[in-house]
Amino acid sequence: MHTGRAYLECLPREKAWELWHGKLEAAAYFADVPVELVPVVQSLGRVTATCIYAGQSVPHYNGAAMDGIAIRAQDTFGASETKPVHLTLLRNHEPFIPGGCYIVDTGDLLPAETNAVIMIEDVHIEDALAEIIAAATPWQHVRIIGEDIVVNEMVLPEHHVIRPPDVAALLAAGLETVEVISRPIVTVIPTGTELVPRAQDLKPGAILDVNSHMLCAAVTEWGGQGERHEIVPDDYEQIKQAVITSLKTSDMVITNAGTSAGTEDYTARILAELGELLVHGVAIKPGKPVVLAICNGKPVIGLPGYPVSAMLTAELFVRDILRERQKLPLPEVPVMQAVLARQLYSYVGVEEYVRVSIGKIQGKTVAAPLSRGAGILSSLIKAQGVLAVGAASPGLQAGAAVEVRLFDPQQPETVLAVGSHDLALDILGVFLKRQAGKLLTAANVGSMGGIMAIKNNEAHLAGVHMLDEKTGEYNIPFVNKYLPKGNWQLVRLAKREQGLMVLPGNPENIKGLADLVRKNITYVNRQRGSGTRMLLDYLLKKQGISAGDMDGYEKEVSTHMAVAATIKAGAADTGMGIRAAAQALGLEFIPISHECYDVILNFPPEDNAAEAIIGILQSAEFRQEVERLGGYDLTEAGTVMAVNTM
């Protein structure tokens, strides 16, 4: 039952960070740092714990810096073209005699009593005599002991990240080991009775533990060593014991899930018992139910269970703590100014983080918001950056200037697709990267949203599949109506199958649309305005079937997968959608019609991207790849259906 336990005061992010960082600093968490001795040859990327001083000089002897002859400089004084000096060639084992010289190669030890080298090019050797025509200065062409590094000199300062040449310098300075800051050990404890460790153990209602692996990987990326604890069920004592045990061997402990004020959320209570609970709840979305505590002088963090929330809060409250503990520089977050592709609503009082795709369109950089669900892992993968809507803001208008924090400072040239999504777009993206080095990023807002994005120059490409009821024509009437201006082309991508989905074995023996008005047949519909709904309505009219005679025509859901799920759950007998949705849930698929899925391309004439895309669509390779998915006909792929040049 819901216990009604409340959050601690929900703090703004900055306040929560200040409290958190300040308390850790006061606990000397960044000052008392464990160190370890590692072999220099394994020290790449490690951070020096102290200043490192040379154990020997580099070079450690006086050596020839050139191929030539080693001589005593004073023997050559007065030599000139008109009055050459002749030196006696000595063998390597012979002792030096005044006026003598030795042949040396670069790097050779300078023979005793010599103090300069004359380059071989400047010497004429004949009959064991070397003739020279210019005086040498002492130590010319000699690498003197310590020329590079003098013994006891500082080779590397403290808190320096060791790079390849540093490895060489440490070794050259006679050091075989180096004291570095230990990698912080971070134990990640997945908690939840519903969690299972492996996909084969999954049953409906069970959740695969993926967060602990994601967080361990993030810890690795931030220089630490992630240790995954086994899954702990929602049991007060077991979670407490896991935290106590982990604290003994770790520099930081993360528990995942169990941090909201729900039925089985023990984290905050346990941490309050084991140490000082600093924060429970931060006014951010997603990620509000974060718990920050210090136990035994070590940070213990409860991260929320949804993966997007877990990742965001780890970035906000784990990353820089780990870096500071290791004396790693805090990287500057690269930011980019952009205009928002569409309106964003937001709650006042909560700072909201929205993942976005980015593209540069007709000279302006556009940020297209991705799905904001805290559970939508794929939004983490597709995003190129994140923008924060301030706590005081009720939202942002389309076209608003926003600052996007980039995940990668290096942004490849992107093609921003906004509109209706199709699996074929992912494949187009792969070909586009392969052939033109461009990244296709997609935000899914439906066909009409795509047309509007093209109209406002907020997308390079829009996937559309809209049927004109009057003409039975796809897409063309809509682009001509809504896009009177602009520099676009409408290009056929594929005809894709639409059909009726039914339970395996087709228990109601549905064969076509005529069956939808049969007694006892219930239907689940798509929402008004969707391409599938348009197609249904068109076909019903064409076949003279009255929607009013259907049971469930008014029952609307908003995705292909929701239709499939409704049928799978037994709440409807059939519904219309694409083959992939039926396949995903193991439903049977009765093909009814083809719809035309086209793309609108919006590039300035000087950009060769449109040409590249059309080339890909026309290629046999691409067609095969898409047709392999099933339910696609690419015969007309790459055909320009309509064009506008203002």
Added chain:
Amino acid sequence: MHTGRAYLECLPREKAWELWHGKLEAAAYFADVPVELVPVVQSLGRVTATCIYAGQSVPHYNGAAMDGIAIRAQDTFGASETKPVHLTLLRNHEPFIPGGCYIVDTGDLLPAETNAVIMIEDVHIEDALAEIIAAATPWQHVRIIGEDIVVNEMVLPEHHVIRPPDVAALLAAGLETVEVISRPIVTVIPTGTELVPRAQDLKPGAILDVNSHMLCAAVTEWGGQGERHEIVPDDYEQIKQAVITSLKTSDMVITNAGTSAGTEDYTARILAELGELLVHGVAIKPGKPVVLAICNGKPVIGLPGYPVSAMLTAELFVRDILRERQKLPLPEVPVMQAVLARQLYSYVGVEEYVRVSIGKIQGKTVAAPLSRGAGILSSLIKAQGVLAVGAASPGLQAGAAVEVRLFDPQQPETVLAVGSHDLALDILGVFLKRQAGKLLTAANVGSMGGIMAIKNNEAHLAGVHMLDEKTGEYNIPFVNKYLPKGNWQLVRLAKREQGLMVLPGNPENIKGLADLVRKNITYVNRQRGSGTRMLLDYLLKKQGISAGDMDGYEKEVSTHMAVAATIKAGAADTGMGIRAAAQALGLEFIPISHECYDVILNFPPEDNAAEAIIGILQSAEFRQEVERLGGYDLTEAGTVMAVNTM
């Protein structure tokens, strides 16, 4: 003996690269790439070999997205505040009945026949009845199967670098392994009869093999797997066998040293025998004697022996080949515009790479060239970037606009020190980073060079130790004379000991300057204009000693270490210098005098760096640290000796 074997035609860098890259491309080196299957949990940072498709939908069941009650939406139609609907609370194991509902927590499986969730906040529960006052829409607050990822959908494209959320998405999509591109194995073969593997085996004339470790570390940094071969002596057959053996197990082979046209340079001949020799000699400095070949379809590279040359040529001819083989993005090289701190001479016909320190001084970014010796490892460590002097250029004037390629895109605020160097400056740098987060970078050009750098606003700080013969005063007369304008302060750093260095046991029993005119005592002098020479001349004059009576007064060398090395080699009995030089070579040191080593600070008034530096110089902690070196007196450290505010 010198054989006179010539280089192949020495190619410009771009030509060499084009030939090299083109031939590798033609050999399908970037197309036929080995792949391997790794566990997803170990795949961080790896590159996907192919597009990765989901093995299961995410979520894999319809689940509650909120804490609340699971209901059948149609049972709630018509509910309103005035006409609430009451649903019967069922237990989890009870089958659904129309008008029933179940309590669910976020993530719970949606019970059979229910298709929506009403948030607990919107429900009033009493006597096993749930009262609701608004109709629910189908699938509200439900995470529908495949909402995040649909089975068979593309999770990651090919050639994608796996990040922490990707790990989570792959696992969530039911994948336990992922096909990634194998890390290229690069075998590094150190060649040279003079090479030894460990510092304890070093004898004069022997060279410690540090390059192979540096190159293996660089390979690691570039995503490959460096395998160090044991040292191979300069023997034609042995080197050839090492290359043949390494080719069997490697994606690339690097031999190091043995690439110049000297006595024992077999690399080019061996590679021509084993495959196609493409390049022998590139018109760059340092690094000219690079060898590029393809053997068995694999790149084999001979890198020059000096560490700076080896690193530079590896960056030019190894790094991007390895990255392209792995389908890793080629990072953009961050560049910065700067003005050159001092004149640079260069050879026409050779592109020269010069390592530089960088600092922002009075609004302009200044690049100060570091030592250009190919053997000076420490220049690799101190540098923040490199600039290229084009092959057509005879050099660059001081103040010239240059483009610096940065080693790290993130440049901390720097204090650029140009002038006479002292070990105490390194320690000042450590304190400055600790206390003010600033990086001290130093270019050594002597005291006078430092004064000129301050005058031209090309340095923040200059170490100086210049004695005015007339007054016996240090530094003050010079700054007043040469720096009439500007906004500087002269601050005492230390008094440091100058003395006479002699062989251990002081065989000639030298006690002071008076001994320098004794019969049979030979002296080695510093060059005119150096601080040490000024001090000697001042002291000789003061003590009435005639330089003309000294044997060796005219024998000049240009560093402390060269003086020490001359004495150590027996070519002089004594010379003057600082204690550290004597210590480095195990010489005895007879203290003669103190000189004043001061720093000129050149910061705009609003910059608190000068204040921070003076604070550090005055601190007990800093003083102790420097005095620990021996030969330093810091009593007056931090005292402002002279000041100018225009």
